[in-house]
Amino acid sequence: MAAVVDPEIRVITIDELGILRAVEEDRATGRVTVTITPTYTGCPAMDVIRADIRRALAAIGHPDAEVRTVYSPAWSTDWISAAGRAKLAAAGIAPPPATRAGTVVPLTLAVRCPRCGAAETEQVSRFGSTACKALWRCRACREPFDHLKAL
Numbered sequence: 001m002a003a004v005v006d007p008e009i010r011v012i013t014i015d016e017l018g019i020l021r022a023v024e025e026d027r028a029t030g031r032v033t034v035t036i037t038p039t040y041t042g043c044p045a046m047d048v049i050r051a052d053i054r055r056a057l058a059a060i061g062h063p064d065a066e067v068r069t070v071y072s073p074a075w076s077t078d079w080i081s082a083a084g085r086a087k088l089a090a091a092g093i094a095p096p097p098a099t100r101a102g103t104v105v106p107l108t109l110a111v112r113c114p115r116c117g118a119a120e121t122e123q124v125s126r127f128g129s130t131a132c133k134a135l136w137r138c139r140a141c142r143e144p145f146d147h148l149k150a151l
């Protein structure tokens with residue numbers, strides 16, 4: 001079930017994306033409860049993710065699984081795992097910078113081109129192929145790419 005992929009970014013699983021918070025099984029009834037946190041409020045992909053989770057659990061004998069949505073602690077791009085970041089980069093989606101507590105966040109965050117690695121990039125549009133992404137372009141290789149918005 002953790003292998004359910006994000007419907008908007010199909011290369012990354014909900015576990016790697018960090019929206020899968022908990023999976024619990026009631027020992028008495030065998031009922032499974034899955035807890036997820038949306039990447040942002042109103043993300044249309046969440047309905048698809050819920051349905052995919054239920055389908056995956058039904059396939060292994062849990063047709064009555066419940067999918068709970070919690071909004072706290074809020075999801076941020078820090079929840080994306082290292083493996084998830086590597087997969088985003090391999091798919092040509094610039095991973096967001098990690099902004100863990102205690103690290104200095106530079107005033108200007110360079111977005112590196114996921115294709116050639118150049119730092120000379122510019123945002124073309126705040127809106128990419130989905131609401132979670134912005135459209136960027138590399139000035140070195142001239143290729144456009146999606147950048148997952150840092151939240």
Ligand SMILES: [Zn+2]
Nearest residue numbers: 113116138141
């Ligand atoms: Zn480039």
